[in-house]
Amino acid sequence: MTRLTLARFLSSLALASLCACSTQQTDTSTHSAFSEDGAGFQIDKEYLTGNGAEHCFPVDQDAFNHPIDQLSLPPSPDDNIWPRVQQGLALDYVDHPKVQAQLNWYKSHPEYLVRVQKRASRYLHHIVELLHTNNVPYDFALLPIVESAYEPFSYSHGQASGLWQFIPITANRFRLDRNWWQDERRDVPESTQAAISYLTYLYGFFDEDWHLAIAAYNAGEGTVRKAVRANKKRGKPTDFWNLSLPKETQAYVPKLIALSEIFRNPEKYGVELVPIANRPYFDVVDIDSQLDLSQASELLEVSLEEVYYLNPGLNRWATPPVATYPLKVPAAKKEAFVAKLAELPKDQRITWQRHKVQGGDTVSGLAKRFNSDVNVIRQANRLSGNDIRIGQILLIPTAKSRAAVYAYSQNQLNNRRSSRKPYSSAQKIVHQVKPGESFWRIAKLYQTTPEKIAKWNRKSPKDTLKVGERLVIWSKVKGSSRDGVVKKVTYKVRNGDSLAKISGKFNVKVNQITQWNGLNPDKYLQPGQRLKLYVNVMETY
Known part of the structure; x- marks a missing residue:
C-alpha cells in the first residue's frame, strides 16, 4: 500500500488518545468491563476474570441489549456484501496466544457475532464505501464490533461515544461537532470519516505498521511511541508483540486480527455470516x-x-x-x-410555544420548564444575554409530542440508564449539586466512588458539575444484621427539632440531611416541614 503522509496532522495535532476502549498517556484505563450479572447478553465470567485484564469491552451493557436486533435490508442472492468485504481484508493472521484467546471466545459465542452483524446492516455498506474511497483495509469495518458492538448509542463513562468511541478531545481534533442539538461522534458518516482519518494518520506516523496504528487508536499514539522508544533504547524488537503496552491494548489488536480471520474463514470457525445487502440502506x-x-x-x-x-x-x-x-x-x-x-x-415543521414573560421568569428557568436550552431560547429570540422584561413575548421551540416519545433523545437515554439498578438491592437517591461540590465530595458523602457516580450518570469523573444539576446515586442496601438495611424515611419536623437533634435521632450526619433536602444549614427548620432521610434502620434509635 502506498504510504499515506499527512504532514499537517504531524505538525498541528496533539498526541491524544481516541477511544473509550483506550488508555490515556498516563496509561490509566478510562472504562470498566461489562457486568457479567446484568440482564440480556451474558458474558462469561471467565472471560472477564480469567487472564483478567487481557479482555476489554469498552461500552456499557446496553451494547449487548440492542432494542432492534434485526436485519434492516435483506439482500437478494447476488448482492451480499460479505464477499466484497472478504476481498478487502488485509490484516494477516498471526499465530499468537493472545489472538487464539480471542478466537476461542468468538467461536464459543456465535450468537453475539450474529447480533452485531444485524445491527451493522444499517451502516455497513456506507462504512465499506468510505474505506474503499480512502484506500484503507476493509478490516476496519469490523472495528466497531470491538469498540461498540455496532451500537451507535453506546457510551462509556470514559466519555467515549458512538460506533467508533470518540472521546471529546479527539472529537475536537477531528472537528466532530458537539452541542445541545447534536453530537457528531454518534453520526455514522461523520464519525466514520473521522476514524478513517485518524487510522490513516497513525499508519503514516508509525511507518506503515497497521498493528502499531491500531494499538495507538486504542491507547493513543503517545503511549505507543513511548513503548517503541523504550524498546529501541534497550535493543529490543519494536513490533507490537514485543512492546510493553497496557493490558487492554495488548488484547485490542488481537481482537481485530481474530475478527478478520473469522470473517475471512467463517466455515472454519462455525460462524454464520448474516447476508447483508451490498447497497445503501440509507x-x-x-x-x-x-x-x-x-x-x-x-x-x-x-x-x-x-x-x-x-x-x-x-x-x-x-x-x-x-x-x-x-x-x-x-x-x-x-x-x-x-x-x-x-x-x-x-x-x-416544529412547534413554537409563545410565552409572555411573567414576574420571576428567567431564561434558564424557561429553558428548564420547556425542556429547552438557554442558548436555543437566546438564538430564537435574538437575545444577546439573559435580560428579559415582563410582558415580552418569547418564542420557544418545543417538541410536538411528549418527552417519553423521543426515547433516544439525550435526556431519555440518560434517564433510562441512570434509573437502571446496578444491583438488585440498590436504593436510588437523587442528589442536587451544591456550590463547590465535586464527584469526590459527593462520593464521600454517600460512601461510594467518583467513578461509580460518573458511570450512573453517563459522565466522566473529570467533568465539572453544574450547581443545581441532579445526579442519581445508588446506595447499596445491605441485609446483614451487622450492616443493617438502608431505608428512605420521610420525617415531619416537630417543635424544638434541629438538624443536630434529627441527625442524632437517626444516626446520620447533619451535612447529609442538608444535602438530601437542599437545605441551608444556617436557617431554622419549620414545624411541619418534611425531610427525606436515608437511614440504617438497624442503627436508628
Whole structure:
C-alpha cells in the first residue's frame, strides 16, 4: 500500500488518545468491563476474570441489549456484501496466544457475532464505501464490533461515544461537532470519516505498521511511541508483540486480527455470516429548516426509533437550527419523503410555544420548564444575554409530542440508564449539586466512588458539575444484621427539632440531611416541614 503522509496532522495535532476502549498517556484505563450479572447478553465470567485484564469491552451493557436486533435490508442472492468485504481484508493472521484467546471466545459465542452483524446492516455498506474511497483495509469495518458492538448509542463513562468511541478531545481534533442539538461522534458518516482519518494518520506516523496504528487508536499514539522508544533504547524488537503496552491494548489488536480471520474463514470457525445487502440502506436529504423527528417519522412512515438509529447524532427531538442538515432516511423512502416535506410549510415543521414573560421568569428557568436550552431560547429570540422584561413575548421551540416519545433523545437515554439498578438491592437517591461540590465530595458523602457516580450518570469523573444539576446515586442496601438495611424515611419536623437533634435521632450526619433536602444549614427548620432521610434502620434509635 502506498504510504499515506499527512504532514499537517504531524505538525498541528496533539498526541491524544481516541477511544473509550483506550488508555490515556498516563496509561490509566478510562472504562470498566461489562457486568457479567446484568440482564440480556451474558458474558462469561471467565472471560472477564480469567487472564483478567487481557479482555476489554469498552461500552456499557446496553451494547449487548440492542432494542432492534434485526436485519434492516435483506439482500437478494447476488448482492451480499460479505464477499466484497472478504476481498478487502488485509490484516494477516498471526499465530499468537493472545489472538487464539480471542478466537476461542468468538467461536464459543456465535450468537453475539450474529447480533452485531444485524445491527451493522444499517451502516455497513456506507462504512465499506468510505474505506474503499480512502484506500484503507476493509478490516476496519469490523472495528466497531470491538469498540461498540455496532451500537451507535453506546457510551462509556470514559466519555467515549458512538460506533467508533470518540472521546471529546479527539472529537475536537477531528472537528466532530458537539452541542445541545447534536453530537457528531454518534453520526455514522461523520464519525466514520473521522476514524478513517485518524487510522490513516497513525499508519503514516508509525511507518506503515497497521498493528502499531491500531494499538495507538486504542491507547493513543503517545503511549505507543513511548513503548517503541523504550524498546529501541534497550535493543529490543519494536513490533507490537514485543512492546510493553497496557493490558487492554495488548488484547485490542488481537481482537481485530481474530475478527478478520473469522470473517475471512467463517466455515472454519462455525460462524454464520448474516447476508447483508451490498447497497445503501440509507440516503441523505439536506433539509433547509428544523424538523421535529416525530414529523419525520410520520412523513417517512417508519418508527421514531428508526429515525433515531439512522440519525443517532441527534441529541434532542428535532434537527439542529442550521442552514441545512443532512437527515439520513431509508433509501427506499427518500423520493416520497422529499415530496411530502415540500408540501409541509417550514413554520409547521416544529412547534413554537409563545410565552409572555411573567414576574420571576428567567431564561434558564424557561429553558428548564420547556425542556429547552438557554442558548436555543437566546438564538430564537435574538437575545444577546439573559435580560428579559415582563410582558415580552418569547418564542420557544418545543417538541410536538411528549418527552417519553423521543426515547433516544439525550435526556431519555440518560434517564433510562441512570434509573437502571446496578444491583438488585440498590436504593436510588437523587442528589442536587451544591456550590463547590465535586464527584469526590459527593462520593464521600454517600460512601461510594467518583467513578461509580460518573458511570450512573453517563459522565466522566473529570467533568465539572453544574450547581443545581441532579445526579442519581445508588446506595447499596445491605441485609446483614451487622450492616443493617438502608431505608428512605420521610420525617415531619416537630417543635424544638434541629438538624443536630434529627441527625442524632437517626444516626446520620447533619451535612447529609442538608444535602438530601437542599437545605441551608444556617436557617431554622419549620414545624411541619418534611425531610427525606436515608437511614440504617438497624442503627436508628
